[in-house]
Amino acid sequence: xxxxxxxxxxxxxxxxxxxxxxxxxxxxxxxxxxxxxxxxxxxxxxxxxxxxxxxxxxxxxxxxxxxxxxxxxxxxxxxxxxxxxxxxxxxxxxxxxxxxxxxxxxxxxxx
Amino acid sequence: xxxxxxxxxxxxxxxxxxxxxxxxxxxxxxxxxxxxxxxxxxxxxxxxxxxxxxxxxxxxxxxxxxxxxxxxxxxxxxxxxxxxxxxxxxxxxxxxxxxxxxxxxxxxxxx
Numbered sequence: 103x104x105x106x107x108x109x110x111x112x113x114x115x116x117x118x119x120x121x122x123x124x125x126x127x128x129x130x131x132x133x134x135x136x137x138x139x140x141x142x143x144x145x146x147x148x149x150x151x152x153x154x155x156x157x158x159x160x161x162x163x164x165x166x167x168x169x170x171x172x173x174x175x176x177x178x179x180x181x182x183x184x185x186x187x188x189x190x191x192x193x194x195x196x197x198x199x200x201x202x203x204x205x206x207x208x209x210x211x212x213x
Numbered sequence: 214x215x216x217x218x219x220x221x222x223x224x225x226x227x228x229x230x231x232x233x234x235x236x237x238x239x240x241x242x243x244x245x246x247x248x249x250x251x252x253x254x255x256x257x258x259x260x261x262x263x264x265x266x267x268x269x270x271x272x273x274x275x276x277x278x279x280x281x282x283x284x285x286x287x288x289x290x291x292x293x294x295x296x297x298x299x300x301x302x303x304x305x306x307x308x309x310x311x312x313x314x315x316x317x318x319x320x321x322x323x324x
Binding site: 106133135137142143144145146147150152157159192194196198199201202203204205206207 | 215217222245247249254255256257258259262302306309310311312313314315316317
């Protein structure tokens with residue numbers, strides 16, 4: 103089945119230790135998104151790739167970076183995680199600006 | 214500032230009755246509106262959408278209503294079923310392929 107896969111599902115890191123979350127898709131969608139969702143809050147868009155073009159949200163901290171080496175894969179790098187970065191990170195894909203297909207998310211814990 | 218608000222964190226409905234989930238937004242420039250459904254341990258799944266040029270869209274038991282003058286979006290589920298129990302997010306599109314989400318409403322359909 104075509105899908106969006108996120109690995110790992112649970113990630114534990116230490117304060118200040120770089121961490122990378124990964125997302126892959128078999129849908130061949132041209133747009134890939136990263137969202138941060140904290141408990142009982144709305145998913146918040148961090149950035150997205152439209153094809154190879156990177157689009158950062160104005161309020162996304164510099165601590166968050168992303169890479170998209172090819173159509174299928176997209177990575178979220180957190181350079182120096184703080185306690186406030188503990189959250190669920192959701193990856194999504196879409197064709198253009200249409201409805202999004204989400205992965206199951208990666209829950210990040212920062213110790 | 215929240216661009217999209219779902220003011221009811223939870224809603225409980227009897228099986229067979231109507232469920233009405235509400236969403237308010239701030240900006241009249243949003244052009245596409247969506248509802249997603251989320252089960253525990255899964256990512257959000259697209260449910261139904263509506264363009265800003267319409268005021269109603271129906272898909273089986275699900276109907277979305279858009280009131281542009283009030284900047285209000287609602288989702289009606291008729292009849293409600295226990296399998297509809299989930300968290301429902303509304304989302305709005307801006308700048309062609311970016312999205313704001315609400316914080317979600319947890320629907321419980323009682324048998």
